[in-house]
Amino acid sequence: MKISRTSGETPQNAPAPQPKTQPTPAPAPKPRCKPKPEPEYEEDDDEEEEEHRRHFPVGCLIVIIILALVGFGAYKGMQFYSEIDGGTDLGAEQTVSIEQGSSVSSIATQLKDAGIIQYDWLFKQYAKYSGKADGIQYGDFTLRSGMSYNDIIKTLSEVVRRATTNVTIPEGTTAVGVAQIFVDAGLVDDVDTFLNCANGTDGSDFSQYDFWNQILDNGRLMKCEGYLYPETYNVYTDEDVYYYVDTMYSEFANKTAALADTIAARGTTLDDAVKLASFIQEEAGLESEDAKVSACFHNRLESDDPQWAEHKLESNACSYIMRDSENNYLWNSPTAQYYGWPEEGAIPDDVLALYDTYSISGLPAGPITNPGYAAIEAALNPDQEYIDEGYYFFVTGHPGTDVAGQYFYAKTADEHYQNCVKAGWA
Incomplete structure (x- = not known):
């Protein structure tokens, strides 16, 4: 007979039931890369705003500068164009x-x-x-x-030139003679007007020239003597006296500038060189003889020979010796006539004390003429052979003889006398 199974009953000899268990889950696969972080949108927005604040004004500034330069350039361009083209509002003539x-x-x-x-x-x-x-x-x-x-x-471009004229100042012309040349040319009213300007006694200032500032105030007759450079000048006819004097001083400064090193090397001064040159100009007469005559004068002034211990220049061109044949600065020159000495018959003692080369030692107070460049150069560069051999004397042939213009040099007074005979003077 079959027995039916009811709920809750366990059949005999049946295996005991096993407790139920959950299945073990399979392990999750490992990620192959790190997950990409989420973008931080709020932070990036701040950076963009900061960058915008940083760059935007610079760009504007560049634009403003460019516009300003363009505007300024246009403004200056208009000014330049207006300058070139001129205008209707003209100034006074x-x-x-x-x-x-x-x-x-x-x-x-x-x-x-x-x-x-x-x-x-x-x-x-x-x-x-x-x-x-x-x-x-x-x-x-x-x-x-x-x-x-x-x-x-x-x-x-219109030819409206000022009238000019040529004025020639010969080498060896005295300051008074130079003044007279300008008076004769109709450029200056009188000799005194010229000399007062040239000597600075009328207040004229020539201190722009170094030589002018170095001229000693030692009682010389004229400060301008020696510095009115002899030359042919083309000058305006309607200028004042200062213009004419300044023209000659400027020429003197330009021509003698190259002698500065020689002057320094010789340990002398430009003023002394001009003084000696004025005598060389008068006594030599020929440029070819300048250096030899200079040597004779240098020996007289600097030699150790006892005969010349007083170092007197002894030049008839400036002495108390009055001879019609001599161009004597103190007796028969334009300077003597200007001061009225020949008419008075005597030269003031104070002048003789400064200029009589037979009485004073060394050079006189000032030059006696306005020498040319060759004479000034010769004063600084005497003939060395004539210095070494000891020449002290010279004489030129008398104009009325066969040796007219010929030069005779001597070392002693006796030799000089014999030369004077040969030259037709004794």
Whole structure:
């Protein structure tokens, strides 16, 4: 008979039920890379804002600077164009004097200083590149500020030259003689006007020249003597006396500048060189004899020979010895006539004490003429052979003899006397 199984009953001899267990899950696979972090949007926004604040003003500043430069350039360009083109509002008339030989650069500076133009460099470039610079003349021109560059150059290109004349000053001319030449040329009213300016006694100042500042105030008759450089000058006819004197002083300074090293090497002064040169100029007469005559004078002034212990120059060109045949500075020269000494019959003692070369030792107080360059150079460079051999005397042939103009040199007084006989003087 079958027995039915009911709930809750366990059949006999049946295996005991096993407790149910959960299955062990399989291990999760390991990630192959680190997960990408989420972007931090808030922080990046701050950086962009900061970068925007940092870069934006710089860009604006550059733009502003460029615009300012463009604007300034345009403004200056308009100024330059207005300067070149001129205007309707012209200034008062001015007379501008352009010197002969002036460069375009110096003319542009002169126009700027006069207030005719504002930009000298611009005028210079305009004149250069317009091809009109070569047409500019010298002379006196009437100009006005506000004129166009073309009108200015056109005016300057008109031939309106100042009248000039040539004045020749021979070598060995005295200061009084130079003054008379300018009076005779109609350039100066009288001799005194010229000499007062040349000597600075009328307040004229020539201190721009080094030689002028070095001239000693030692009682010399004229400060200008020796420095009115002999030359042929082309000068304006309508200038004042200062212009004429300054022209000669400028020439003296330029011509003697090259002698500075020689003067220093010899341990002398330019003033002493000019003094001695004035005697060489008078006594030599020929440039070829300058250095030999200079040697004789150097020996008299510097020799150890007992006969010349007093070192007197003993030149008849400036002494108390009155001879019609001599061009004596104290007796029959324009200087003597200017002071009235021949008429008075005597030269003041104080003048003789400074200029009589037979009485005083060394050089006189001042030069006796205005010597040329060759004589000044010879004073600094005497003939060395004549110095070494001891020549002290010289004489030239009498004009009325066969040896006229010939030079005779001697070492002793006896030899000199024999030479004087040969020369037709004894």
